[in-house]
Amino acid sequence: MLKILTILLSVILVNNCILAQFLGICPFLGVSKKLDSSVGMGVAVTFVMVLATAATWPIQQLLNKYEIGYLQTVVFILVIAALVQLVEMILKKFIPSLHRALGVYLPLITTNCAVLGVTINNIDYSYTYVESLFNALGTGIGFLVAMIIFSGMRQKLEGNKFVPVSFQGVPITLVSASILSLAFMGFSGLVG
Amino acid sequence: MGKKLGILTKGIIKENPVLVLLLGTCPTLATTSSAINGLGMGVAATAVLICSNIVISLLKNIIPDKVRIPCYIVVIAGFVTVVQFVLQAFVPSLYEALGIFIPLIVVNCIILGRAEMFASKNNVLDSALDGIGMGIGFTLALGVMGLIREVIGAGTVFGMAIPWVCDNPFMIIALAPGGFFVYAVMIAAINYFTNGKAIKKKEFGCSGCSMQAVCNQEKCQKEGAEVSC
Numbered sequence: 001m002l003k004i005l006t007i008l009l010s011v012i013l014v015n016n017c018i019l020a021q022f023l024g025i026c027p028f029l030g031v032s033k034k035l036d037s038s039v040g041m042g043v044a045v046t047f048v049m050v051l052a053t054a055a056t057w058p059i060q061q062l063l064n065k066y067e068i069g070y071l072q073t074v075v076f077i078l079v080i081a082a083l084v085q086l087v088e089m090i091l092k093k094f095i096p097s098l099h100r101a102l103g104v105y106l107p108l109i110t111t112n113c114a115v116l117g118v119t120i121n122n123i124d125y126s127y128t129y130v131e132s133l134f135n136a137l138g139t140g141i142g143f144l145v146a147m148i149i150f151s152g153m154r155q156k157l158e159g160n161k162f163v164p165v166s167f168q169g170v171p172i173t174l175v176s177a178s179i180l181s182l183a184f185m186g187f188s189g190l191v192g
Numbered sequence: 193m194g195k196k197l198g199i200l201t202k203g204i205i206k207e208n209p210v211l212v213l214l215l216g217t218c219p220t221l222a223t224t225s226s227a228i229n230g231l232g233m234g235v236a237a238t239a240v241l242i243c244s245n246i247v248i249s250l251l252k253n254i255i256p257d258k259v260r261i262p263c264y265i266v267v268i269a270g271f272v273t274v275v276q277f278v279l280q281a282f283v284p285s286l287y288e289a290l291g292i293f294i295p296l297i298v299v300n301c302i303i304l305g306r307a308e309m310f311a312s313k314n315n316v317l318d319s320a321l322d323g324i325g326m327g328i329g330f331t332l333a334l335g336v337m338g339l340i341r342e343v344i345g346a347g348t349v350f351g352m353a354i355p356w357v358c359d360n361p362f363m364i365i366a367l368a369p370g371g372f373f374v375y376a377v378m379i380a381a382i383n384y385f386t387n388g389k390a391i392k393k394k395e396f397g398c399s400g401c402s403m404q405a406v407c408n409q410e411k412c413q414k415e416g417a418e419v420s421c
Contacts, residue, residue, distance in 0.1 A: 020368050022222035026301065029217065073276070073295040074269040081262060111265075111299045113218050120295055164380075170214060171380040178372035185369065 004134045007127075010191045011138035017114050018146045019181040024114030028147060029173060031105075033154055038147040044105040046140025049118050051087065052080045053136035056119040057129055076119055081110045114143060150180060199318055203325030210333035211382055215301040219293050220334060221371040227350055230338025231331060232286040233293060236279065238327025240271045241303050245323035247271075248311040264307045265298065272297045302330060333378075341365050341374055 017023045024045065031041045056076050063069050088106045091099040109115060118139045122132035153176050157163070163172050209215045216237075223233040247267050248255075255263045276294050279287040287294065297303065306326055311319040342348055345366025347358030364370050 022218050022368070022371065023296075025217040025221060070273060070277070073273050073298055074266065077265055077269050077298050078262065081265065111301070111304060113296045113299045116299055117292055117296055120292055124292065166380045166384040167376070171376040171383065174372045174376035174379070178369045178376065181372055182364070182369040185367070 004131060006191050007131060007135050008138040008141075011135060012142040012145065013184065013187040014190050016142045016146055016184050017118070017139045018143060019177075019184045021117070023117040024112055024143060027105075027108065027112060027114075028143075028150065029170075029177070032147055032151045033158075035148065035151045035155070038151040039144070040101055041105045042140070042144030042147045044102040045109060045112065045114060045143050046137065047102070048080075048084060048087070048106070048109050048112075049115055049136040049140045050133060051083055052115050052119050053122055053132050055079055055083055057122060057132050060123050072120065072123070077116060080115055080119070084110045114139065146180070146184075150177065153180065196318070196321060200321045200325040203322065203327070203329040204332065205329070207326075208329040208333055209302045209326055210330055210337075211379060213302075214379075215305055216330065217375075219296065219300060220337065221368075221375060223290055223293055224334055224338040224341055224371065224374075225366045226342040226346070226348075227335055227338040229286070229289050230334035232279075232283070233290055234327070234331025234334040236275050236290070236294065237297050237300060237303065238323070238331055239275055240268060240297050241306060241327045241330075242320060242323035243271045243274075244268045244303055245306060245311040245319040246316055248307045249314060249316045249319035252312050260312065261304075261308075264304060264312075268303055268307070269298045302326060337374055337378060340378075341370060345370060 011017065015021055018025065018028045027041050027045070032038045056079055059075060059079060060072065063071055063075065084106055088103060091103065118136050122135055127135055154173065157172060157176060167175070203209065207213055210220050219233050219237065224230040244267050248264055272295060275297070279294060306322060310322045339349070343354065343357065344362050347354050347361040365374060
């Protein structure tokens with residue numbers, strides 16, 4: 001129980017997947033302009049991360065059993081891609097309201113490094129099945145938290161006339177991300 | 193001949209994947225804490241890029257259009273596994289340093305993007321040249337960024353200490369916030385020296401996304417730059 005709590009705190013605050021591990025930078029910078037799209041993306045990523053972990057962890061045990069663990073990369077990315085497609089179809093058929101909210105983001109998540117990253121991390125840290133699921137959940141929540149905070153920062157930046165010409169657009173976005181990352185560094189040392 | 197040279201050189205400066213097209217941001221930020229790591233990541237990704245470009249351009253008439261993205265991903269993932277083995281066997285220190293970012297070369301936007309935008313439409317020689325050019329551009333950008341962060345953040349050049357500077361390192365530059373900051377300053381410098389002409393993408397958005405062709409979601413098209421991969 002304590003270990004699960006440690007994992008959750010660690011991946012949400014200390015080793016935040018965007019601000020400390022640099023996983024999933026593309027959606028972080030691309031979708032964070034508006035609050036509702038950041039929430040949608042964050043929830044969709046969390047959802048897919050947990051599902052992908054639930055699917056890939058048993059598969060890795062199977063690969064290990066037949067001593068073909070090196071196929072990890074190939075197998076994981078294919079499983080994640082197939083899973084995302086499947087989830088999209090199921091949602092479209094059975095829960096259309098959820099599909100309307102998350103559907104746009106699902107195809108983009110296939111090639112999201114945060115999802116593949118978390119599934120590989122689970123194996124590298126040799127977490128148990130339950131710990132892996134909580135690690136995925138925590139990473140997703142950390143992603144969501146960073147997205148929400150950052151979308152607030154970007155709304156303040158919008159149309160700001162005081163930004164130097166060369167820094168307008170992408171560079172000032174990255175500078176704000178840097179400051180946010182600096183703030184999150186304050187959490188280091190919270191969990192051993 | 194001039195056209196071939198153009199394909200080779202456009203990736204280095206004019207369409208530099210990292211600094212102009214703004215692709216592959218995750219490995220750019222994560223692996224440039226020192227120059228040697230940045231260069232190592234660049235070379236590893238370049239090897240995968242050249243091989244996958246060649247194979248995909250050879251297979252472009254065989255792969256059915258509807259399942260092309262999964263096919264590309266399998267080809268790329270295969271080469272990534274090869275690179276992973278090579279690094280583990282011959283450069284274990286680099287393998288340790290890059291860690292999870294070696295398998296993550298699979299989801300690097302640059303590689304899938306070049307497969308989709310270039311290799312699937314051009315012949316083998318052009319695709320190989322495009323891979324080499326883009327790879328050199330990626331490696332150079334990562335190397336320069338790694339060097340800047342190493343000199344300021346640790347006071348060393350390729351592991352060799354610089355007198356005085358190494359006694360007073362500005363450590364934050366080598367850590368996570370410094371990654372974002374140095375990247376921002378490099379893009380701003382390119383903006384400044386070219387008067388904003390070089391940066392085609394003013395914002396991160398659909399136009400540079402490697403998944404643009406497959407993601408024909410209406411909302412994505414409508415929202416334009418709002419949604420990206």
